[in-house]
Amino acid sequence: MKEFNWKGVDLNLLVAFQALYQTKSVSLAAEQCFVSQSAMSHTLQRMRSLFDDPLFERVGSKMEPTLRSHEIAPLIDKLLGSIKNDLLIKKHFTSQEYQGAWRIGLTDYAEQLFAPQLYDALKQASPLSQVSFYNVNRSNYLEIAESEKLDVVIGSIENLNRRFLSQHLYTEQHLCLFDPLSVDLPTPLTLEAFVSIEHALVSPDGSLQTQVDKRLAKLGYERRVGVASRNFLTVRRLLIGRKLICIVPKRFAEMETHSHGLMAVSTPVEVPDFDIRLLYLKANQYEEKNVCLREVVAKVVN
Secondary structure, three states: OOOOOHHHOOHHHHHHHHHHHHHOOHHHHHHHOOOOHHHHHHHHHHHHHHHOOOOEEEEOOEEEEOHHHHHHHHHHHHHHHHHHHHHHOOOOOOHHHOOOEEEEEEOHHHHHHHHHHHHHHHHHHOOOOEEEEEEOOOOOHHHHHHHOOOOEEEEOOOOOOOOEEEEEEEEEOEEEEEOOOOOOOOOOOOHHHHHHOOEEEEOOOOOOOOHHHHHHHHOOOOOOEEEEEOOHHHHHHHHOOOOOEEEEEHHHHHHHHHHOOOEEEOOOOOOOOEEEEEEEEHHHOOOHHHHHHHHHHHHHHO
C-alpha cells in the first residue's frame, strides 16, 4: 500500500472548503477567509487536486457542491471542530470538577506523616477525585514516576534527576525516641546513657551502621544496634514495651509521643538535618492540575 503524502495536506484547504460549502460562492468564501478572490480560486484548484474531485461546480451564480463534497463536509466540520475545541483551546483545570486520580509518590517516612492529611485536603479541594499513594525511595523514584505516571514525589531525595524540578518544603531535625515505661534514661540524655542501651535503626538499605556510629567512634564511644528496619511503622512497634532507643526525624517523634505514649529527647550526638522536598517533572511545571496539587501539598506539609 502506497504511503500517504501528508506534505500535500494543508489545514487551510479544509477551512476554505468549509467556507465554500457554506457560502456556495468563491467571493463570499474569500471574504470569510480574509483572502482575495483569486487566492480562493487557486485554493479551490488545490482542493480539487487533493480530493481528486471537482468538489464545486458552477450552476448559475452559485458553486454547487458535488456528491463527494456532500460526503466529506460532515467529516471536515467534525475535524475542524475537534482541532478548535480539543486541540487549540486549552481547557482550564477545576479541582471541584476533577474526577481523575491524584498519583503521589512518597518515601516511607513521608507517607507515615502526611498521607492522611493529604487525603483529607485533596478530597476537600476535589471531592469527586481519587487519591493513590505509591511508596518510593531515592533509588527507584524515577522508575516509578515514569511507569505509574506520578504527579509529584515527596520525600528526602538528593541527586535529583535533571528531568525533575524540586520545591523545598522544610528541613527535618532528629530526636531520640523510646518507651519511658520500658526505658529509664536521664534528661538531658548523656552520651554514656545513650550508648548503654540497645538501639533500633530506621535503615533504608538494611545497614546496621550509620554516620552516627562514626561520630561516636571519634568521641571514643560505641553503641550496640539490635535491630534495623526500612519501615518507620515497624520501628515504632518495636520500641513499645522494649528496652530500645531509636534516632528518628523530629516530626515523626512528636507524632508518636502524642499517639503512642513514647518519649522524645534531644540526641547527645550530632545528627545531620535533611530536607524534605516536593519533586515534579519539568514538563508539568505549568500544568494547572499539577500546580493545584503542589499548592495543596505545600499547605499540608508546611
